Amino acid sequence: MKRWRQRGRGRSQTRETSQQEINIACRDVVELVTNYLEGGLDPAVASAVEAHLQLCDGCDDYLAQMRTTIRLLGRVPLHTLSTQAKTDLMGAFRDFTASPRP
Amino acid sequence: MTDQSARPSVAPAVLVDNAALADNVEPARDDAELLRRLREGDESAFSGIVDGWSPMMLRVARSFVSTEASAEEMVQETWLAVLAGLHRFEGRSSLRTWVFRILSNQAKTRGVRESRTVPMSSLGGDEGEGPTVDPDRFRGKEDQHPGQWTAEGAPRSWEPSPEVSVLSGEIRGLVAEALLLLPERQRTVVSLRDVHGLTSDEVCEVLGITMANQRVLLHRARARLRTALEIYYYGGDE
Numbered sequence: 001m002k003r004w005r006q007r008g009r010g011r012s013q014t015r016e017t018s019q020q021e022i023n024i025a026c027r028d029v030v031e032l033v034t035n036y037l038e039g040g041l042d043p044a045v046a047s048a049v050e051a052h053l054q055l056c057d058g059c060d061d062y063l064a065q066m067r068t069t070i071r072l073l074g075r076v077p078l079h080t081l082s083t084q085a086k087t088d089l090m091g092a093f094r095d096f097t098a099s100p101r102p
Numbered sequence: 103m104t105d106q107s108a109r110p111s112v113a114p115a116v117l118v119d120n121a122a123l124a125d126n127v128e129p130a131r132d133d134a135e136l137l138r139r140l141r142e143g144d145e146s147a148f149s150g151i152v153d154g155w156s157p158m159m160l161r162v163a164r165s166f167v168s169t170e171a172s173a174e175e176m177v178q179e180t181w182l183a184v185l186a187g188l189h190r191f192e193g194r195s196s197l198r199t200w201v202f203r204i205l206s207n208q209a210k211t212r213g214v215r216e217s218r219t220v221p222m223s224s225l226g227g228d229e230g231e232g233p234t235v236d237p238d239r240f241r242g243k244e245d246q247h248p249g250q251w252t253a254e255g256a257p258r259s260w261e262p263s264p265e266v267s268v269l270s271g272e273i274r275g276l277v278a279e280a281l282l283l284l285p286e287r288q289r290t291v292v293s294l295r296d297v298h299g300l301t302s303d304e305v306c307e308v309l310g311i312t313m314a315n316q317r318v319l320l321h322r323a324r325a326r327l328r329t330a331l332e333i334y335y336y337g338g339d340e
Contacts, residue, residue: 026251027240027250059251065331066328068263069327072264072331073292075277077274078157078158081160086152089148089181092181093145093185094143094145096143
């Protein structure tokens with residue numbers, strides 16, 4: 001069961017007591033994770049996301065799953081040139097080597 | 103698993119192991135060393151960068167032209183242009199960036215001829231808007247904590263982990279398949295970034311898109327792929 005670990009912090013109260021603290025709902029955090037990972041967020045928003053992640057298991061798991069997804073993508077097999085194309089290119093390289101410099 | 107009949111056909115191509123290739127990508131310690139070896143005619147140096155960079159170049163090329171054959175031709179022509187210009191290369195950018203720039207120029211010439219399918223530089227339509235996570239998974243406005251995960255909506259952990267699981271081969275296949283189902287521009291960006299390991303700057307430059315545009319496409323693509331994995335673990339009840 002995913003719950004906020006600290007439940008006593010009302011959003012309006014936090015907003016009034018500190019300007020630095022921005023409260024972001026989970027619904028918005030999931031849309032910010034890529035920008036967060038890319039380092040593309042304003043520092044204030046980035047720390048708000050960080051603070052949220054500290055408190056929210058659901059969003060922490062969401063971020064972890066995005067990271068897992070990224071790592072899995074790094075293991076997808078790649079298409080490469082056909083053997084013939086590679087052979088032709090190596091031939092072109094030998095010609096390049098044999099020819100005098102321009 | 104996804105409906106097999108809906109799977110787009112994959113063009114016959116040589117497949118290589120991504121992880122094995124990564125060890126191969128930088129055969130030289132640095133650019134200067136690599137350049138020296140290439141200019142001296144070191145075949146293993148050339149073979150190394152052709153093997154290491156051609157997959158990502160093919161992916162880039164594929165976003166500009168409509169067939170795999172044209173993409174392969176474009177990559178071959180790029181390598182020939184690289185050889186033709188190798189002695190003039192001044193090293194003001196990295197060698198890889200320079201190679202990509204030549205590829206981009208090839209693409210512009212060819213793209214005009216073949217009129218690429220989807221313009222990378224325009225964003226919009228159904229792939230650029232709306233939430234990436236089902237809104238029903240969050241508490242409503244009337245709730246005391248609007249926008250928070252509901253008890254049922256919160257992500258559940260993936261057990262066993264897709265990375266260590268005996269199912270990891272199957273999961274890799276699933277990810278590759280889910281990639282093919284993404285809208286074209288999302289697929290291009292997420293492939294270049296996460297499959298091929300290009301930097302965000304490289305992706306923006308080679309595709310001619312803004313950083314903001316790139317991030318939106320990347321985010322939407324990753325979110326869809328995460329959802330595909332979630333459905334694999336828990337079924338598609340959303």
